[in-house]
Amino acid sequence: MTHQAHAYHMVDPSPWPLTGAAAAFLLTSGLAMWFHFNSLITLTTGLILMILTMLQWWRDVIREATFQGHHTPPVQKGLRYGMILFITSEIFFFLGFFWAFYNASLAPTPEIGECWPPAGITPLNPFEVPLLNTAVLLASGVSVTWAHHSIMQANRKNAIQALTFTILLGLYFTLLQAMEYYEAPFTIADGVYGSTFFVATGFHGLHVIIGSLFLLTCLIRQIYFHFTFQHHFGFEAAAWYWHFVDIVWLFLFVSIYWWGS
Numbered sequence: 022m023t024h025q026a027h028a029y030h031m032v033d034p035s036p037w038p039l040t041g042a043a044a045a046f047l048l049t050s051g052l053a054m055w056f057h058f059n060s061l062i063t064l065t066t067g068l069i070l071m072i073l074t075m076l077q078w079w080r081d082v083i084r085e086a087t088f089q090g091h092h093t094p095p096v097q098k099g100l101r102y103g104m105i106l107f108i109t110s111e112i113f114f115f116l117g118f119f120w121a122f123y124n125a126s127l128a129p130t131p132e133i134g135e136c137w138p139p140a141g142i143t144p145l146n147p148f149e150v151p152l153l154n155t156a157v158l159l160a161s162g163v164s165v166t167w168a169h170h171s172i173m174q175a176n177r178k179n180a181i182q183a184l185t186f187t188i189l190l191g192l193y194f195t196l197l198q199a200m201e202y203y204e205a206p207f208t209i210a211d212g213v214y215g216s217t218f219f220v221a222t223g224f225h226g227l228h229v230i231i232g233s234l235f236l237l238t239c240l241i242r243q244i245y246f247h248f249t250f251q252h253h254f255g256f257e258a259a260a261w262y263w264h265f266v267d268i269v270w271l272f273l274f275v276s277i278y279w280w281g282s
Contacts, residue, residue, distance in 0.1 A: 158270050195233070
């Protein structure tokens, strides 16, 4: 290896961007073929290739960060900026759903009876399962903060316990949301109310699943001694993401479940 006179990470040549692009092409083409020809071969191939690319690319990133020492303080600073920009893009992603909801609910059209909720819609009681889900996510926000402080204090046992507790709360939230969807008295096809409700809460549920997988990866890395009190940005990124998911849920609960009902 040649001597490197700077603190920045010059990434080695990697096949994963190419396989990732191929997977994206196969997924898009496969979806079209599934919709039009009811064929799942291309879609399945793209999904398998995408999963393999994700696992191997992230394996390489973990190796570079943990064992090869490439994630120096300037590199970590860049990663922090990247995560902040990603979460900012997610904020605007959900902003579009809130915009659609308030556009429909603040000025209901004659087609939906000039009232909100629209005529014929029985909304969910916000003080039953939605309130329980709010308590579950708030508790998970506390436990992920507990995990963060445990890592900073080099308390490995508490960090593992707190991360496990957070992941279980995330799974419990997902289970409650699935039960709520199954028992809901309306569907996504029930006009603007059904579409805004299920798209907004459904994408939030997807983010909870992604965040749970993110934290599960951090738990596995913590078990394998990948994190130190000075070097644990992988966990910090997961914690930031989880707190973002919590905050979005609070806005969803207040807007769609409580005010919207």
